[in-house]
Amino acid sequence: MRKKVNFLPDQLTNCYSYEAYKTFVSDLVSQGKTSGPEQREDLIHYTELNAKRMKRVEKTTVLTEEVKANLLKLSQPLTWLVISEAWCGDAAQIVPVIGKIAAETEHLDLKIILRDEHLDIMDQYLTNGGRSIPKLICLDDQHREVFTWGPRPKTIQQVVIDTKSEGITDHGILVERIQNAYNQDRSTSIQQELSELMSLHFS
Numbered sequence: 001m002r003k004k005v006n007f008l009p010d011q012l013t014n015c016y017s018y019e020a021y022k023t024f025v026s027d028l029v030s031q032g033k034t035s036g037p038e039q040r041e042d043l044i045h046y047t048e049l050n051a052k053r054m055k056r057v058e059k060t061t062v063l064t065e066e067v068k069a070n071l072l073k074l075s076q077p078l079t080w081l082v083i084s085e086a087w088c089g090d091a092a093q094i095v096p097v098i099g100k101i102a103a104e105t106e107h108l109d110l111k112i113i114l115r116d117e118h119l120d121i122m123d124q125y126l127t128n129g130g131r132s133i134p135k136l137i138c139l140d141d142q143h144r145e146v147f148t149w150g151p152r153p154k155t156i157q158q159v160v161i162d163t164k165s166e167g168i169t170d171h172g173i174l175v176e177r178i179q180n181a182y183n184q185d186r187s188t189s190i191q192q193e194l195s196e197l198m199s200l201h202f203s
Contacts, residue, residue: 005124007143012081014118015111018099025051025086035086036116043087050092053179058096061187067101070198074107078146079139082112083122089175090152091134093182097190098136127151138197147197153189156181 016024025047028034034047080102084091095112102110115122115133125135125148132151140146152160159181163174 004145005137006145007081007139009143011118011121012079012111012113012143015081015113018095018102018110018112021084021095021112022054025054028086035114046087046089050086050089053089053092054096057093057187058100061097061100063100063104064188064191064195067191067195067198068104070195070202071101071105071107073202074105074198075202077107077109077141079109079111079143081121081137081139082110083115083118083125083133083135083137083150084112085115085133088133089179090156093179093187094134094150094152094190097187098134098194101191101194136194138201146201149194149197152178153185153193155185155189 024035029048029051032044033039034043036043080098082095082098084095099110102108113121115131119131122131122133122135125137126132127135127150135148135150137148138146156178159177160174163177168174
C-alpha cells in the first residue's frame, strides 16, 4: 500500500483558486495557448473546447442532497488540492464539480496546481505508472493526506476499459465516448464517489 504523504507548506505555492483557474484558462484561449510546456495545436484546440465545457458543467451541475449532508458533517478545515492542466478533457468535466462542492462550505479550501509545474507532487500520485489527471488530494489542517480521488469516476473509466476491449485504438473515438459518458452522467458519479469518501473519513 502506498504511504500517505505529508505536505510542507512551501509545496503548496503557485496555486489557483477555482475562480482564478477559470480566468487562467480563459486567458490562455484568448492568447491561442495552452498550459504546460507543449504548445501543440491539438492541445490548444482542447483548451478552447474545455473552456466552454467548464462553463457548461458549472452551469448545469446541481449538488445532490447526499453531498450537502456530508458537507454539513465537516467540522475541521480541509484543503482539496487538485492537479490539473487546461488541455485535459477529464479536468474540464470534473474541476467545475469540485469547485461547486468546495464553494458550498467554509471548511473546504480548494487549491488547483498545474501538473507540469509540480511534477514532484504529481509523481507521488501516479495512476498505473502514468501522470493521469485530474487528481484530488484531501489534506487536513496539518497538510497531511486524508484521501485521494481521480483521475476519473469509475463509471467513466469503465467506458475506457470497454472501448479498449473492443480493440478500438482511434483516440478520437475514445475521447468522444468519454465526453458523451460525462454528458449523460451529469456529474452524478463524481458527486457520489466524493460523497462516499467524505462520509467514510468525516462521519
